[in-house]
Amino acid sequence: MSAIATKIVEKYNLTPKMSVVELSQHTSEFLENLTDDRKRNQARRRLRGGFKFSNEQVSILIPNQRGGKNKTINIVEGNCRIVIASSPKNLEEEIIREITKRILQNRYGISGTQVDDLFSTQKDGSRDVNVAISNKPSKRLKEETIGEMAQRFLQEKLSIRDVRAEAYALALSASNANAGSSRLSRLRRELKTLGASFQIIEATKFSDITEEANKIQSDNLKKAKTIDYPDEFTLESVKERLDAYDLKTPPNYQALADVMVMLCIRPAELTTLHIRDTGVTGYAKNRGQPDIPRKFRSMEKNQERAKELLTWIQNAISSGRMGDPGKPGTKWFNRFLKDFDLIPKHLRKIGAVYAVVTNGAKHMADAYTIAGEALRHNPDNFTSPVQNYVVVNYRKKNQSPEQARPFYLYDEN
Structure with missing residues (x-):
């Protein structure tokens, strides 16, 4: 009733100038003293008409309490x-x-x-x-x-x-x-x-x-899609080739695939990605999103070596010695990967798992953080697009598919 509302307002010197947070501290006292709907409605009218509280402030001081069974x-x-x-x-x-x-x-x-x-x-x-x-x-x-x-x-x-x-x-x-x-x-x-x-x-x-x-x-x-890979694309095989490449000679399709695994790179990013001391830029992103440098994270922990290998591939594309797999309608790279039962986007996911392994994740939360950094996810984007979950069956060279360990991860795109 209005008398109870008046008493509480005067007791605590409540005013419409107070914040919602401050007013919420007195909600329990209002509800404890206003024991039914009639009394609460009278008190709400008093707060609005007599003390000039706004509807929002009144709803904080005396919230609706409608009973009923649980509802989804x-x-x-x-x-x-x-x-x-x-x-x-x-x-x-x-x-x-x-x-x-x-x-x-x-x-x-x-x-x-x-x-x-x-x-x-x-x-x-x-x-x-x-x-x-x-x-x-x-x-x-x-x-x-x-x-x-x-x-x-x-x-x-x-x-x-x-x-x-x-x-x-x-x-x-x-x-x-x-x-x-x-x-x-x-x-x-x-x-x-x-x-x-x-x-x-x-x-x-x-x-x-x-x-x-x-x-x-x-x-x-x-419903997650599963990625299996042959011995040619195990971590050991890819790392061995990356260490051995002579950057004075033209790269081949296998070198292109290895660099894409190393940097978890999309075909469309091959000509735009840049590795600098401040981070990685030129990655694919939503329209209008600023090109904020992302943390460098890769199966190749030597950032300078990774930069050299990327530049090696980019120079081959810009000079015309190698085609650009990021151009729409390009099929030659898909045909190369088909012999290994892979497609270009598989390389990105495999690379994320290899980054987790080589960077020594201590637990699953750490593993997903490393994978997200390798995939250049926005660190301030916390929407987990679960429809894009994939499973990479990680295995070492010469291990059978039955010995593989599934690694679940998702990609923003």
């Missing part, structure tokens, strides 16, 4: 589908979701109607609700990398509640649960690097996101 809610974007929420389990979770709604609207550009539908619950039993979200990227009020987000959490000394809401919004703004889970994993790594407390790191874990991500990964790994 899906967000649909193109062919992606993410199960993002069920009914809140307790008051604290309800408060966190109200803060998350505001973040999704204000920072990620999702409309209020979509957010309300996303988090609404029904009293008529369990059912699915699909919420359509535009495929166009949202315009955020402030572009922020996950590393910058982690720094902000600690610099502003956000509470556990606010960290959890921010992390939940980060995950839910992704195109699917697997992408959301990847974002949260990176956020935890950044927080750990910055020395965040155990409680802060644990606050970024969400069982519903993790469970759905695991389902997506499991389904896509079952």
